[in-house]
Amino acid sequence: MGKAQKNKTVGRAEMSGVERLGLRVSAMINSPRAQDRCAALIHRMEADQDADWEEVMSRIAETDGVSMVFQDDGGVLLEWEAPTDEDRVLELGEVEALEVEEAPF
Template sequence: MATTSPSPLDSYQQLGLRISKIINSPTAQKAKSALIFKLEHESPEDWAQLLEEIGENDNVTLAWRDDGGVQIFWVVPKED
């Protein structure tokens, strides 16, 4: 019986996973805000694509900081 190992994540998926962990941390969830930075080894194209996708969400605001970080703010819509 052959076993297949899961295929490794590509650079964009790795970036998405890293940022997702930051955004989903209890501290960020409580503050409805997260500060993210591009790591040296991460691709500028992946970074730009990720920020564009995050920014497309209706309740999300991105703020670029002078230190190169990006602050993400979000609002949780009220339930009807």
């Protein structure tokens, strides 16, 4: 291993179990199929530590508009309502295209 590559490895911080699990769950929730269905089935892997799993599940439970259905096999079905037009995030071009009303004062 060259000196330059060795330095890159030293500078990289290890992810915690909660961070790894959070990224996996986030990827599952943000997948096109889950977004289309407004649901994602999260499976617990053998490598997931109890404390990490509980931490991530408690954070999800605190999220408004998300329901959790615990499965017999240890997985969790997450369901949420499709965002309405009021909930939609506007892109910059869309914001510029909105009509600006004069302030009444």
